[in-house]
Each structure stands twice: as C-alpha cells, then as structure tokens.
Amino acid sequence: MAADLGDLSAFVAVAQAGGFRDGARATGVSASGLSEAVRRLEARLGVRLLHRTTRSVAPTEAGARLLERLTPALGEVAAALDVVNGFRDRPAGTLRLNVPVSAARLVLPGIVPAFLAAYPDIRLDVVAEDSFVDVLAAGCDAGIRYDERLEQDMIAVPIGPREQRFATAASPAYLARRGRPGHPRDLLGHACIRGRFASGAMTAWEFERDGESVRVDPSGPLVVRVGGATDLAVDAAVAGVGLVTLFEDWLRPHLDSGALEPVLEPWWPRFPGPFLYYPGRRHLPAPLRAFVDFVGRHRPAAKG
Incomplete structure (x- = not known):
C-alpha cells in the first residue's frame, strides 16, 4: 500500500x-x-x-x-x-515569504535585487497581505511582521529600518481650504481618510509628544482597505480629499515633491521596525538560511 x-x-x-x-x-x-x-x-x-x-x-x-x-x-x-544543497557551490531552491504590503513596498525593494543577484539559483516567491496568517500553514518558509504580531515560538531577526514613524499629511489645497490642525484633537473637525483592516477594525490615529499620547477617532469621506487600496488613500490626499496618516517612508516622495505637506509633525509617533521571522528548526532550508545570513550582513544601522 x-x-x-x-x-x-x-x-x-x-x-x-x-x-x-x-x-x-x-x-x-x-x-x-x-x-x-x-x-x-x-x-x-x-x-x-x-x-x-x-x-x-x-x-x-x-x-x-x-x-x-x-x-x-x-x-x-x-x-x-x-x-544536498550544502554540497553545491551556490544554494538553490524556492524561498516563500509572507509579508505585509507595507514591507513589500518599503522594506523588500532595498533587499531583494541584491539578494537575487548574489544567489541566482534561488527563486523568491512573495505573498503580500495584511491579514494575520500562520506562515507555515500557508506554505511559506518565513514572514515579515512587526513586534506586536510575532509568534512566540518563532525566531525573529531585524530587517529593514530599525525605527519608523507614522506621518500625517494633507495637500496644500486642502490646508488652504480647511486650515492646519494645531493639535491631534483638531482632527475631529477635519476630513480624514481612514483605513480598515481585513478584520473590519479601523486603523488607529495615535500621536505622542513629550510623553503625552493622544488617540483620536476622526471621520471622513473615504475609507480604504489597508494594503491593497492604500495607494488610493494617498492619491485622494494628494487630490485634496482630506488628511492621511501612513508610514512616513510611504508618504516621503509626496512630501519631498510638495504634493503633500506634513501636519502635526512634532506629534508623529515612532515605532520599532519589522522583523524577519521563521521557525526555530535545527536545520533551515538552504534558501532561507541564505536569506537570513544576507539580511544579517546587510542590516541597516540604527538611527541616532
């Protein structure tokens, strides 16, 4: 049988x-x-x-x-x-990663091209989604997550920037029309573009300054699904629909071009960067071991 x-x-x-x-x-x-x-x-x-x-x-x-x-x-x-991969000159095989959309946009572009150039026999298969999944049950070898979503029985190593900020911004036209908020609570009187997770929960608008933390729940004319529709929120903000809160690095090109202006910048909260996480096996598949080692060698220095 x-x-x-x-x-x-x-x-x-x-x-x-x-x-x-x-x-x-x-x-x-x-x-x-x-x-x-x-x-x-x-x-x-x-x-x-x-x-x-x-x-x-x-x-x-x-x-x-x-x-x-x-x-x-x-x-x-x-x-x-x-x-057997250990007897090859170069590791080969497929490495499957499960990552949030933000990591696919902001973290992996600085890593993937150089990694694939260094390991041409490795095929990288990336699934980008913002719902929390068991990476192993999903058929993936490893994932990228932020600290609050790491599973306890996994090994986590830093990947990407070690500190990030959430930024709030609006177009010059919107600010000229509606005025500039001076305090996070002023957002309750503004049009704010909100995000919703797959679970149905709305994204938090949190701010901090000099030890003071403020959380507000503003409203606005547009709600988008986190991840897949985030670019729509940014485009709407650029078009003057309302204020948007998002990863600073995601908004940075628009801030630098002047299409968006920073709002409440002294209140922008900082948070630790993401981690590559994977099961604590004694023997890692060769493609995953190569990626873990590569990330360790190319880890960005912490900002002072």
Missing part, C-alpha cells in the same frame, strides 16, 4: 490551504493536478481523506489523522533533501 510521495505532498498542500485553488497557488501545481493526486491517494488507501463542497475542502477524520502525522514527516524529508 505504498503511496507516492508526490500524492502525499499534494494532499497536505490541499488540506493546509483549505482548497485546491489555494493549494495550487502555494505549490505551483495546477488545481486539476492536485485533485487527481488526491483521488489517486484515496483510491490507493481505500478511504476518503477530504470532504469536498463547492465552497471549501476539509479533512475527514481519517484525513486529519494522516495530516497530523504527514506534516512533520514531509518536513523531515524536505530537510533531508535540502542537505
């Missing part, structure tokens, strides 16, 4: 992703190919492993038991095969 390793891997990918399409995205194998592999495995074992509906796929009791045992076993197989 020996099962094909590829069929077992296909089952794990589909079960972890919760569907054939998402499993296909995680593995690079077509959804039809995964479906056929799972059917072969079920026929060989003589038991149904997945409940299939038009909307979702979930393991049966037998499938859940198999998944529980297979996941670490396949991880060991992958680690064993990756040992």
